[in-house]
Amino acid sequence: MKKHEQYLEVLKTFDDFATLKEWAIRFIETYPNDSKDEDKVKIRKVEKSISSLLSTGKWSGLLLIDKKTKPQKIKLITKDNSEISETQHIAKSTKGVKSINFKLLMNDLKYFSNDELLNRDRYSHFENNVDFIGYREYIAFEMARRNKNVTTISQKLDYIDKIIEKYPCSDDFRNWFRGIEDWEYKFAGDPPELIVNSEQKKKYIVIAKLPISEFMQEIDFLNIKECSNEKTEDVISLKIMADYLQDELIKNYHIYKDGYYFIKDNNYFDPYEVIDLDSTFKYNFNTYPLEDELKSVIDTLINRKAENMKQTADMFFMYDYYQSRKQDDNLIFYAQDLKFELTKYHGIKIEGFDERFSYDYCLKHYEKFKNLNASFYVVERTISDKIEIMKKFIDQELYKYILFY
Numbered sequence: 001m002k003k004h005e006q007y008l009e010v011l012k013t014f015d016d017f018a019t020l021k022e023w024a025i026r027f028i029e030t031y032p033n034d035s036k037d038e039d040k041v042k043i044r045k046v047e048k049s050i051s052s053l054l055s056t057g058k059w060s061g062l063l064l065i066d067k068k069t070k071p072q073k074i075k076l077i078t079k080d081n082s083e084i085s086e087t088q089h090i091a092k093s094t095k096g097v098k099s100i101n102f103k104l105l106m107n108d109l110k111y112f113s114n115d116e117l118l119n120r121d122r123y124s125h126f127e128n129n130v131d132f133i134g135y136r137e138y139i140a141f142e143m144a145r146r147n148k149n150v151t152t153i154s155q156k157l158d159y160i161d162k163i164i165e166k167y168p169c170s171d172d173f174r175n176w177f178r179g180i181e182d183w184e185y186k187f188a189g190d191p192p193e194l195i196v197n198s199e200q201k202k203k204y205i206v207i208a209k210l211p212i213s214e215f216m217q218e219i220d221f222l223n224i225k226e227c228s229n230e231k232t233e234d235v236i237s238l239k240i241m242a243d244y245l246q247d248e249l250i251k252n253y254h255i256y257k258d259g260y261y262f263i264k265d266n267n268y269f270d271p272y273e274v275i276d277l278d279s280t281f282k283y284n285f286n287t288y289p290l291e292d293e294l295k296s297v298i299d300t301l302i303n304r305k306a307e308n309m310k311q312t313a314d315m316f317f318m319y320d321y322y323q324s325r326k327q328d329d330n331l332i333f334y335a336q337d338l339k340f341e342l343t344k345y346h347g348i349k350i351e352g353f354d355e356r357f358s359y360d361y362c363l364k365h366y367e368k369f370k371n372l373n374a375s376f377y378v379v380e381r382t383i384s385d386k387i388e389i390m391k392k393f394i395d396q397e398l399y400k401y402i403l404f405y
Helices: 003-012 020-030 039-056 102-110 120-126 135-144 148-165 171-177 198-208 212-220 233-253 280-287 292-302 306-327 334-346 359-364 380-395 399-404
Strands: 063-066 073-076 088-090 099-101 348-350 373-375
Touching (some): 003 073, 099 102, 102 373, 120 334, 171 233, 198 233, 292 399, 348 359, 380 399
Antiparallel strands (some): 063 073
């Protein structure tokens, strides 16, 4: 019996819907192997194998998916359970198929519901910045803040900010603390952090480098009662940690926490001011040019034609949607669901017509279009490719190239 047949045999043994993990565990119990991997590793490998088969449409028409659960649950279709509810749909593959019969396309969209996750409507801000100065910096910043390390640093700075917000202090002091005001312009004497010796500074920087949960625990123990006494050691320690973390963002990730339009008076910061002249990145940027495919992507991202801005919004939406599903351990048919969401958002292209029609319009004129072919807005392979590109720009910090392209 082939592996894909074994998977189905195991699914038959469930009386009700099963999650992908439950399916994988029972498969390992039914077909044990001699692998020395830990159990959780074995389970994950089987989950990936099953998920891959699901995405290819290998079992098209054989499985029932319950979409109201998190993670989604699956059941083999039998004569006894062939009727489906509104929250369930039959797994079938339109992978790689952009144009199909109108009735089939509408049936796919009918059973698709995305109420529990992100929707494309929330990404219109990427399309509404036609007159926005510094658009490329805006795109780079939006990518950077999705980087895992940047996210962690930002969370730490937010937590420090929450602590400062608890206590009474002047706006000038808050602005100095956040790096908006220079000390010498607002206060007398040396900046408070200069009174702390280097060994103490090292101690605070070690705390700033801790994992987020340990970092929060450490600074929760600081004895801060007010911010009006600017030279208390605990307040200074927070300032030193905040400065270190903000410097990390600037030097290593080439962004300011709140973007290139900073908090005060919409002051604009040229990205070149962020980069040290001896920056390794700057050297690499000039020495190792990007491959043509990625250059083409940057051209699309920074060229503010209406179609380009729409594609940019789509790419951010695809990436965030993928990450949301991944976090929920629910990647089954994620690309297909993205295809349905984007088609509902952008409209349906119907054979013989130049314009796209909304989903509601197509429902209203169903009889008129039912015998024609219709097209999805995008196909799964394109979606997967776009997400992989976004991963490169975000995880490998290629967004930096956008600043200097």
